Amino acid sequence: MVSPVPEGRLVLVCGQEGAGKSTIIRALLPCTPYSARIDAEDIGQTNPCPMDDEFFDLLRGNVAGLVERFCSAGYVNVIAGSFLRDYRDYLAFRQLLPKPTAVFLVELLVDSDVRDDRRLSRAKQTTQRWRDRVDLIPEDRTIREAANTDYRYIGVDTTNLSIVETVRWITESIPEIYRQQ
Structure with a gap:
């Protein structure tokens, strides 16, 4: 059991494929006290990967279950990502969890040329067919434009x-977690 601090917090990292979600989730863990990391790309690998609403319902449920178990074990800061496509996905995810004290939604934004280069050079390789399929999904702005949300939006x-x-930008934007660093 981890010695908990008094408040629970959830850092959600989202963005298009190649924006750096998995990389940043991994990089945030060592500097986040009393924390756990969940990368939905790691726990949601399937073959075939349908990328439809039913699949994302399953993925959200799996992430929510892990968040709840980590919080119950005393990990009061949970960093999770790679499972939100839009604000509707966020709302469906939040219905699965008790409300933590604070939610920080970090959206990683990146120029399309840089994103494409990252997708080709990263360790987690994808096929051209997969990249073409993902590129058909239009960019969604509802997460950053939603009104009356229960999260603080941080676009980077x-x-x-x-x-x-990038980690410095995020940690400076969330003093509730990182002020002691």
Whole structure:
């Protein structure tokens, strides 16, 4: 059992494929006290991967179950990502969880040329067919434009930022978690 601090917090990382979600989720863990990391791309690998609403319902349920179990074990900061396509997905996910004290929704934004380069050079390789399929999904702005949300939106343009700079930007934007660092 981890020695908990008094408040529970959830950091959700979203963005288009190649924006750096998995990389940033991994990089945030060491500097986030009393924390657990959930990357839905790791827990949601299937063959075939349908990428339809039923699949995302399953994925959200799996992530919500892990969030709840980590919180019950005393990990009061949970970093999760790679499972939100839009605001509707967020609302469906929140219905599966008791409300933590604070939710921080970090959207990683990146120029399309840089994103395409990252997709080709990263360790987690995808096929051209997969990339073409993902590229048919239009960019959704509802997460950043939603009104009366229960989260703080933090948009980070990672186009010209290193991993270290991106993590610094995020940690400086969430003093509720990172002020002691």
